[in-house]
Amino acid sequence: xxxLARYRIILPAVSLAVLLAATFWxxxxxxxxxxxxxxxxxxxxxxxxxxxxMMIIMVNDIDxxxxxxxxxxxxxxxxxxxxxxxxxxxxxxxxxxxxxVMGAVIHALDLPAIVVxxxxxxxxxxxxLFILPSPGGSSPGWLRTLMTVKPPLAPMAVVAxxxxxxxxxxxxxxxxxxxxLRGVGGxxxxxxxxxxxxxxxxxxxxxxAGLFGVLAGMALVGLTTSADANIALRYTLLSIAxxxxxxxxxTGGKVSxxxxxxxxxxxxxxxxxxSFLRLSPDWQIGAQGAILILVLTARLVFRQKRAEx
Numbered sequence: 001x002x003x004l005a006r007y008r009i010i011l012p013a014v015s016l017a018v019l020l021a022a023t024f025w026x027x028x029x030x031x032x033x034x035x036x037x038x039x040x041x042x043x044x045x046x047x048x049x050x051x052x053x054m055m056i057i058m059v060n061d062i063d064x065x066x067x068x069x070x071x072x073x074x075x076x077x078x079x080x081x082x083x084x085x086x087x088x089x090x091x092x093x094x095x096x097x098x099x100x101v102m103g104a105v106i107h108a109l110d111l112p113a114i115v116v117x118x119x120x121x122x123x124x125x126x127x128x129l130f131i132l133p134s135p136g137g138s139s140p141g142w143l144r145t146l147m148t149v150k151p152p153l154a155p156m157a158v159v160a161x162x163x164x165x166x167x168x169x170x171x172x173x174x175x176x177x178x179x180x181l182r183g184v185g186g187x188x189x190x191x192x193x194x195x196x197x198x199x200x201x202x203x204x205x206x207x208x209a210g211l212f213g214v215l216a217g218m219a220l221v222g223l224t225t226s227a228d229a230n231i232a233l234r235y236t237l238l239s240i241a242x243x244x245x246x247x248x249x250x251t252g253g254k255v256s257x258x259x260x261x262x263x264x265x266x267x268x269x270x271x272x273x274x275s276f277l278r279l280s281p282d283w284q285i286g287a288q289g290a291i292l293i294l295v296l297t298a299r300l301v302f303r304q305k306r307a308e309x
Contacts, residue, residue, distance in 0.1 A: 011298055012246045012262040019266060023273045037155035039272045040265065042223060044147070044160045045070070046238055047264040048216035050246075051168050051257065053239035055209040057248055058172065058255045059202055060185045061106065061113035065121035066213060067236035069095070071229055072128040073217025078137025078227035081218075085140070092218075096210040103206025107199050121236070128229035135228040139221045147222030160219075161261050168257035171208075181205055185253020238267055241289075244296065 023039065024031045030039055049070055056063040073092065081088030102120065106113050151159045172178040183191045184201050192198045216235070221227050244250075245266060246259030 009247060009256060009259050009262075012259050012266060015245070015294070016262055016266045016269065019269050019273055023269065026273075033155060036158060040155060040157035040161070040268055042220070043157040043265050043268040044164075045216045045220035045223065045232070046235065046242070046268050047161050047164050047261045048212050048219060049232070049235040050239045050242035050260045050264040051164065052209040052212035052216060053236075054168075054172075054243045054248060054255050054257065054260045055205050055212065056113070056117075057240075057243050057250060058182055058185050058253055059103075059205045060188075060251060060253065061103075061117075062240070062250065063117045063209065064114060064236055065117040065124055066209075066239050067233040068121040068124035068128070069099075069210075069213045070217040070220065070232035070235050071227075072124045072131075073214050074221045074227040074231050075128045075132040075137065075229060077143070077218050077221040078139060079131055082138050082140045092214050096207055096214060099210025099213070100203040100207030103209075104199050104203040106206075107202040125229060125233075132227055132229055135226060135231075137221075137227045139225045143218060143222040144225060147219060161265055165258045165261040168261070172255065172257050177204075182253040182255070185251075185255075238264070242267055 027035070029035055049066055053063055053066050073095065076088055076091050076095075079088075080091055102116065105111070106116050147156065149156050153159075170178075172182065180191060180196055181201055181204065183196075184198060184205070188198050191201070217232065220232060224231070242263035243255065243260050244263070246261070246263030247256040248254060248260060
């Protein structure tokens with residue numbers, strides 16, 4: 001692992017450790033199984049949404065519809081998947097396929113992903129409102145049970161985040177397919193000259209994003225037990241911030257699955273920490289942005305020092 005790659009992991013890890021220490025200092029009772037469970041209660045859906053965004057950023061695109069997509073999945077999970085499981089599962093699979101097709105169309109027609117996904121966010125949001133005009137629905141029993149399991153050593157949110165980080169690390173960093181997908185973000189023409197069908201690779205990256213988006217929506221319903229058409233709209237910005245905070249970059253296919261999960265955990269913890277300070281939600285969003293700016297500034301400083309060395 002290169003020095004710069006190490007910094008991509010070290011910086012978000014340090015920011016998470018500092019924030020966790022500050023939280024324990026302000027609220028010592030949080031230093032317990034129950035306290036950690038409260039602090040990281042929504043970490044799993046945020047981490048999954050961040051990985052979904054990372055799949056798109058990995059191929060040099062950006063997705064402005066993640067939040068609306070996760071909200072739609074949540075509405076389907078709390079209604080169709082609960083009342084008619086077969087139909088609900090078919091709808092979720094159709095969403096993943098639609099995401100893959102969207103990636104293929106974006107590449108085939110050379111469309112700006114930021115515009116297409118922004119437009120799709122209204123489509124996802126409209127369907128979600130049609131399915132669930134007002135907050136409601138109910139989480140499937142098995143999903144609620146899964147998301148509230150209490151492992152012996154650490155809360156479910158922490159254990160699940162580690163599993164997500166490990167699985168996506170091997171998928172994106174260690175596997176041959178992941179290397180090729182990152183190559184699409186680094187130099188798509190070289191990948192194409194090597195004989196790989198770039199349009200299929202883009203479709204695969206978007207399909208994986210759709211898969212993790214579906215998992216995020218399901219996890220969110222498992223935790224909240226109900227849904228709302230606007231339940232995850234803020235996940236769009238949180239997912240982008242999590243990827244960048246975790247060492248990812250908008251160009252070159254440079255991403256870090258482990259760093260992205262750590263970034264998601266940091267943003268989740270920041271929200272809990274700022275709640276202890278009794279700050280309004282508006283100030284909390286600003287403070288999360290400040291954390292992102294500080295980490296990016298530190299990354300830039302390290303990069304300049306490395307270049308001078």
